[in-house]
Amino acid sequence: MTEKNFIKQFENIYIEKESFSSESAKRALEIFPKDRIHIIKDKSELKNISNMNAEQFNKSKKNLLLCSFKGKFFKRCPGVRPGLICCNYFVLNLGQHCEMDCSYCYLQSLINFPFVTIYTNIGDALNELSQIALEMKDHKLRIGTGEITDSLSLDDISLHSIQLLDYFTQHPNWTLEFKTKSANIKNFVNKKHSGNIIVSWSLNPQYIIEKEEHGTASLSERLNAARLCRDKGFPVAFHLDPVIYHKEWKESYSTMIQKITFLFKPEEVSHISLGALRFQPQQRHIMRERFGMKSLVTSGEYFKNKDGKLRYDSHLRQEMFRFIFSEFKNHNSEWNIFLCMENKENWLATTNNIPSKMEETKNLFDLKPVRHFTKRVY
């Protein structure tokens, strides 16, 4: 999101006293009109709302909070679940909630704090990582910052990418992934790096972006930003996730894949992950309230899976995965493409293989670091 759009979007900006001298707070004070800024003693002054209704959730996207975080920043990816194949991923949470508005967003069933929040004490997060680095220095960790917020859309305020880039330059063994639906790369794209920062985009055909991914960058903007990062030597990655069924899905996804394969060579793209639409059953109600039945997401047919989430039936998922997988592989067998949060049956149906046995993915699915971390924490 651009500075102009931020100014329109956020009606109230709350800054915790303790965070007042942080870089993010200085930046917020610089760009937002003074009458929208509220200095608060502590974020406990602000109320949680469990089971937000549509109106409360919409409103939550207009409130920005800058505060420090006292818990653990670093954790395992939620993909580590019975029945799902995990790709050895960790998350570093530097904020929560999102000002963009995808109809399927899982935050609708997760968030109970009605503020888009930026954690201002990134120094504490990096200290926590340094402790872990001492214990796990031989493990090749993959860390992402885009689990409960977008990694880059608020970077113009948080300025987190600059410090993360500096930190990871000193930890070349580890990989950091920025995952975004924005085109917001300007804070770091011209900076020196060690080649271990992957900049990745969630991609969907423009038709889906317009119908379901409100307030996000267009497909062309995302691909152009990816080209700029590629040109500056950053590995880039794409997440075709969530793949959404619609009448002309084959044409839409095929056209998008043609664009990707025209603009990038397989060796320039670290990986492509593929995942089908999924969400918690309790989220259906708020999605219908907020987006009506015209949305492709609210009007779809879903079945409850072992992990409790609603998904398309397995045959449709397999058909969509096989189609997308072969569109890439028919173009060039070197595309490194894998399934995200999927079961063994769908892996076998799509690739005739499982990731730990495939040359291009076996390192990603090496679970040693996950086991080591689990032992350390529990």
Ligand code: SF4
């Ligand atoms: S960009 Fe991600 S976090 Fe933001 S609304 Fe969309 S799905 Fe949710």
